[in-house]
Amino acid sequence: MIFKRKRTASGLAAVVSELEQAVAARDGDRTGRAFSATINAVQSAAEAECVPAGPRLAALIPEFPPAGPRPMLAMAAGFCVERGADPVACAEPIFGGVRQDLRDALEFARRWTAVGGAGDELPEPDQKIIDDVLLAHLGGDPHEATRLALAWCSIEEWQPPALAVLCRSAEMRHRYATAILPACREVAALERHDLKCLAYALAVLDDEPLVVLHKPTRTGFEVRIGGIGDNFQLHTLLAHVLVGGGHIPGTAPSAESVRLATDPEPAQGRTEIVATGSFEFLAPDGERIWNEGLPDDIPAVEARRLLVLDNPTYQRSWNADRFFPHLPGTAELTRVLPADEARKWFARTSFSGDGS
CATH class of the missing domain: 3.10.20 (Ubiquitin-like (UB roll))
Structure with missing residues (x-):
């Protein structure tokens, strides 16, 4: 299970509505508060609340930054899938994030090793390593370098919500295997990320x-x-x-x-x-x-x-x-x-x- 369930009152529908409204208003402070409230509410929500909330949470994923809040929101949507939400309705935003972070992680590795010398060895995926020296090592636009570094550090966070969908839908396994499995295996081969479960799920044969x-x-x-x-x-x-x-x-x-x-x-x-x-x-x-x-x-x-x-x-x-x-x-x-x-x-x- 993605989250350990808390036994407190939820009101999930209301906090998701507040998050949707805050995002639509482009109000950063309001969005931050609503985001935290939503993550807390999901963990204590009943199954009946999670079923409609899952697709709504998934639909918000592209509205958030590519690391940090975005995979966390995907995990909340994945938790709702575990509790009965439609995996098909939640899939595209989740796998859009998986696909992008895998591509960015591979680009991070390519740039890192292209420098040569002592920088050949890829760093461990820990956001504590991201500093000006690391970003300069990647070269190019600093904002893009930051995105690549964050993807390198956060790719494993996408695995639980992706598995929630893949283990409940043969249709989604078939839809995303060709597009995602090669990149997943390529990142795993770099031996800095544990993506075994994601790779195995994408490789499952059906019919x-x-x-x-x-x-x-x-x-x-x-x-x-x-x-x-x-x-x-x-x-x-x-x-x-x-x-x-x-x-x-x-x-x-x-x-x-x-x-x-x-x-x-x-x-x-x-x-x-x-x-x-x-x-x-x-x-x-x-x-x-x-x-x-x-x-x-x-x-x-x-x-x-x-x-x-x-x-x-x-x-x-x-x-x-x-x-x-x-x-x-x-x-x-x-x-x-x-x-x-x-x-x-x-x-x-x-x-x-x-x-x-």
């Missing part, structure tokens, strides 16, 4: 057909997956569908581990349920696909993602809680491939021989 080949039995299947946060969860669901369905040999996952992977209601806190591995995940070229990775890591062959399952080389187990508590996963067996079709798919892999 995705998957060809699954079982190397030991030379059988093949079509499975349609969606909402799966990582390959641990995918592993459990494929074992449930294929082993639990009697299609391939092995030990099916426990009912509890399957429930944790699929239940629309998230677990209340961390559980002690353990899932046990049934397979080795392999790419068509024989490379290992790790449980710590994503379904998005599975390569496509002739426009279809193709996953090969093999017997595990050693026994492994993991906590069965899913990566995104509010995002239930699905895996549906849509078709058992005829033997000749399975052979054709095996022929597209490095396992086209006798399976040895």
